Amino acid sequence: MNAPAFADDMQLLNGNHAVAWGVRLAGPDVAPLYPITPQTPILEKLIEFQSSGAFQAELLTPESEHSAMAAAIAASATGARVFTATSSQGLLLMHELLHFASGARTPIVMFNVNRTPASPWGFWPDQIDSLSQRDTGWVQLYSENPQDSLDSVIQAFRIAEATNLPVMINHDAFYVSHSVEPVSLPSPEAVTDFLPRQARDIQLGDGSGRSLGAPIDQASWNRTRRDLDEAMKTVEQFAIDASQVWEKQTGRASAPLEFYRYHDAEIVFVTMGSMCGTAREAIDRLRTSGIKAGLLKVRLFRPLPNEALRDALRGAQHAIVLDRNYSPGTGGVLHQELRSVLFGTQDPPRLHGYLAGVGGLSVPEERLEALATEVRDTVPAANSLWLE
Amino acid sequence: MEKIEYTDEGQFFSGHVACAGCVEALSMRVILNTLGKDTVGVVAPSCSAVILGGHPMSAAKIPVLHGTLESAAASASGVKRALKAQGRDDTTVLCLAGDGGTYDIGLQALSSAAERNEDILYVCFDNEGYMNTGGQKSSSTPRNAATGSTPFGKTTRKKNLIEILAAHRIPYIATVSPSHLNDMAAKIAKAQTIEGTKVVIVLIPCLPGWGVADNDAVATARLGVESGVFPLFEIEDGVRYTMTKSDKSDAINGYLKKQKRYRHLTEADRADLQAEVDETWSRLLAQAETTV
Numbered sequence A: 001m002n003a004p005a006f007a008d009d010m011q012l013l014n015g016n017h018a019v020a021w022g023v024r025l026a027g028p029d030v031a032p033l034y035p036i037t038p039q040t041p042i043l044e045k046l047i048e049f050q051s052s053g054a055f056q057a058e059l060l061t062p063e064s065e066h067s068a069m070a071a072a073i074a075a076s077a078t079g080a081r082v083f084t085a086t087s088s089q090g091l092l093l094m095h096e097l098l099h100f101a102s103g104a105r106t107p108i109v110m111f112n113v114n115r116t117p118a119s120p121w122g123f124w125p126d127q128i129d130s131l132s133q134r135d136t137g138w139v140q141l142y143s144e145n146p147q148d149s150l151d152s153v154i155q156a157f158r159i160a161e162a163t164n165l166p167v168m169i170n171h172d173a174f175y176v177s178h179s180v181e182p183v184s185l186p187s188p189e190a191v192t193d194f195l196p197r198q199a200r201d202i203q204l205g206d207g208s209g210r211s212l213g214a215p216i217d218q219a220s221w222n223r224t225r226r227d228l229d230e231a232m233k234t235v236e237q238f239a240i241d242a243s244q245v246w247e248k249q250t251g252r253a254s255a256p257l258e259f260y261r262y263h264d265a266e267i268v269f270v271t272m273g274s275m276c277g278t279a280r281e282a283i284d285r286l287r288t289s290g291i292k293a294g295l296l297k298v299r300l301f302r303p304l305p306n307e308a309l310r311d312a313l314r315g316a317q318h319a320i321v322l323d324r325n326y327s328p329g330t331g332g333v334l335h336q337e338l339r340s341v342l343f344g345t346q347d348p349p350r351l352h353g354y355l356a357g358v359g360g361l362s363v364p365e366e367r368l369e370a371l372a373t374e375v376r377d378t379v380p381a382a383n384s385l386w387l388e
Numbered sequence B: 001m002e003k004i005e006y007t008d009e010g011q012f013f014s015g016h017v018a019c020a021g022c023v024e025a026l027s028m029r030v031i032l033n034t035l036g037k038d039t040v041g042v043v044a045p046s047c048s049a050v051i052l053g054g055h056p057m058s059a060a061k062i063p064v065l066h067g068t069l070e071s072a073a074a075s076a077s078g079v080k081r082a083l084k085a086q087g088r089d090d091t092t093v094l095c096l097a098g099d100g101g102t103y104d105i106g107l108q109a110l111s112s113a114a115e116r117n118e119d120i121l122y123v124c125f126d127n128e129g130y131m132n133t134g135g136q137k138s139s140s141t142p143r144n145a146a147t148g149s150t151p152f153g154k155t156t157r158k159k160n161l162i163e164i165l166a167a168h169r170i171p172y173i174a175t176v177s178p179s180h181l182n183d184m185a186a187k188i189a190k191a192q193t194i195e196g197t198k199v200v201i202v203l204i205p206c207l208p209g210w211g212v213a214d215n216d217a218v219a220t221a222r223l224g225v226e227s228g229v230f231p232l233f234e235i236e237d238g239v240r241y242t243m244t245k246s247d248k249s250d251a252i253n254g255y256l257k258k259q260k261r262y263r264h265l266t267e268a269d270r271a272d273l274q275a276e277v278d279e280t281w282s283r284l285l286a287q288a289e290t291t292v
Helices: A015-026 A040-051 A065-077 A088-093 A095-103 A146-163 A188-194 A218-250 A275-288 A306-313 A333-342 A365-377 B023-035 B047-052 B072-085 B100-104 B107-115 B161-167 B181-193 B217-226 B253-257 B267-291
Strands: A010-014 A030-032 A058-060 A083-087 A109-114 A139-142 A167-172 A180-184 A257-260 A267-271 A293-298 A300-302 A318-323 A350-355 B039-043 B064-066 B092-098 B121-126 B172-176 B198-203 B233-236 B240-243
Touching: A010 A015, A010 A146, A015 A040, A015 A083, A015 A109, A015 A146, A015 A167, A015 A188, A030 A065, A030 B072, A040 A058, A058 A065, A058 B072, A065 A083, A065 A088, A065 A095, A065 B072, A065 B107, A083 A088, A088 A095, A088 A109, A095 A218, A109 A146, A139 A146, A139 A218, A146 A167, A146 A180, A146 A188, A146 A218, A188 A218, A218 A300, A257 A275, A257 A306, A267 A275, A267 A333, A267 A365, A275 A293, A275 A365, A293 A306, A306 A333, A318 A333, A318 A365, A333 A350, A350 A365, B023 B047, B023 B092, B023 B121, B023 B181, B023 B217, B039 B047, B039 B072, B047 B092, B072 B092, B072 B107, B072 B121, B092 B100, B100 B107, B100 B121, B107 B161, B121 B181, B161 B172, B161 B198, B161 B233, B172 B181, B181 B198, B198 B217, B217 B253, B240 B267, B253 B267
Parallel strands: A030 A058, A030 A083, A083 A109, A109 A167, A139 A167, A267 A293, A267 A318, A318 A350, B039 B064, B039 B092, B092 B121, B121 B198, B172 B198
Antiparallel strands: A010 A180, A139 A300, A257 A293, B172 B233, B233 B240
């Protein structure tokens, strides 16, 4: 893909600093932050912004990610716009509170830098940290590059506040978090227009005296999950609306699903995060050789856009799912999800699941190019295969 | 007999679900009424959470966040910062937690809030064990006390949380007892005027957990204070100790005899406990005198 021309509104930013710029522009009231490699540049940049007076949030630096999320939930329930960021072990430490945040309907925005979980220790790009949180009730977005990360942060606040659901945006360790690219910065006015301060449901301290989270009976608990389900069902449309409005303001769309050379594609790559960039390069090579290849980028993973995925995959002959994650006993998480999506549809594409780049291994575009040829004469395995 | 002087502002309702005779409910009534209506609460899973009752009812007039067990102080920090960001810095943020949520699983978050000197009032209802789950030991359980998980008596000392907190040099720490309600109200009122992290530990003799008669919790708490098992005092800025009562009766036997959790004690066990109380008391008096 051609690098964008360097315009006046651009800065050279790595992925994490692009996130910090997005947060600065969105203007949260409270930001509890705990450092962890490779998230730390987000924290450092925000503190630098605050020190210079450009960013006015109440910053808390508690002793753990668990307390950071506890403070985030409480602050959000009290009516504040809240941001936090983490990675890997930190996200996993928060697990209990991730359920709590969605149950309490707190529209927190969190950025997670995808990193291998221990043991053994590693600091490499791998998405199993966030994918293993898929049942916690958080909206999940996956970003491909620094610009995508900045745009996603701003859009995430809009989606969160429209649905009273917490939103987690993810980008890959180092491949995105520490890679420097030209990033277009929207004007503060454009962001204020996009993210107006609207009256929203404040669960704590709204003057009514009502409490939040007190024990309830079975039927009432059940109803909270039905309400959550209804809210989840609205996310995709809010994400589409956010993308369309953002596109009008900035010229950049970032829809729940994105496509590259897809219209007539017979062999499609389906993946998330930085792997999309590699797939784009491979697709260009394949197209040069006359092979009709395309990319389906899954940006919104929770809630998964089931119908849109079915529509998108109708007509493709082969779908190659590239999972930079490994769920032991299952295989690739996206592969599993897409099998569920396609089950029962007429003439689905042959779905080939590959565990590609697990643990941060580099996946060269040449390997993907070869893979597209290999799968044409292959009956897909039931399980995900390790990409050799 | 001392007349109870606090004013009931209607901040704690009847119909709560405490055990009959529970002095934690009594203490909550005094604390909530002393703090008044411009207060937001954070309650850790504990007897307090149960006492307040199930949704949509609440025995507290103030809004309460029912948070997770290990994060009461972190949650309270979040509430306070959010209120500050929205121009409501005058509102008091109150934590109510048990000793399990304070001495054990919540200590990390409390230590961090104290280190940041967050402007919160943290009240620990100390019934010396996990009484809400049926009476298991916590690190607040004293030596020799029998619990569900220490059926022959705990072999180690009660954790000295107060000294740990004092080492954080937070502006205010106090101990209070439901046997001395005016003192409780006065210390809570004082804490409310101080900016920063305030921690108040309330002795709560637990009727079923300690094996105390339903009508005997106040008397048990009083014996705890008078025998020096649970001294009443304040620590300001972690260094200035003030004894609320600077004398104690000689024996802890009367206190121990009120409680079934100590009925297996031998004379030697009782002597050991007495020696422990005497030693702690002397150290405390020495600290208070040094301060003066």
